[in-house]
Amino acid sequence: AQSVTQPDIHITVSEGASLELRCNYSYGATPYLFWYVQSPGQGLQLLLKYFSGDTLVQGIKGFEAEFKRSQSSFNLRKPSVHWSDAAEYFCAVGARILTGGGNKLTFGTGTQLKVEL
């Protein structure tokens, strides 16, 4: 069974500083990897995803993530954080569903990002 570990429960950064959120996964095959952001009162929003190909993935809102198979990691980065980036960030690994399409997501426990002005 797949699993995801997000070792940092809380992270605080200053506005304008760079950000890296860690994510490690466990999965027997080539993983489908995702980063989602959850803001209060809003649904989870997909930031970026990796299925195959280039291991550096660009997402929305200036985020990027790098898939490193040797380290079983998919860390999320942003060069300059904005106050509006304060939210909960979830890393997820997807396992393909053989019937009906789609994939089953297993989420990490999330990292709460606080941005200091």
Next chain:
Amino acid sequence: GAVVSQHPSWVICKSGTSVKIECRSLDFQATTMFWYRQFPKQSLMLMATSNEGSKATYEQGVEKDKFLINHASLTLSTLTVTSAHPEDSSFYICSATRGNRGTGTDTQYFGPGTRLTVL
């Protein structure tokens, strides 16, 4: 595009009653819909997967008789919490996928969630 709505956004009910939560894909047809449960300060836990017109597939440990899922159309899935008890209080989130059927590369689009409080 790819908007998923949930109704209601929050509900309070008495112990022993049943509560129905709706999940709709507003601008696309969803091949598969998923229901998650999220406890405070915790991750999302997948409860079940449903495809239109077929029975839902429940995750291990999820009581299918307590959490009834009906996927009536390609744009609507409902979760009914039957005979709710305080321990069922939680944040319930649905998601839906579209396109790329069977390839596994579908993106899940999430609803805003429903906060259920059972008194």
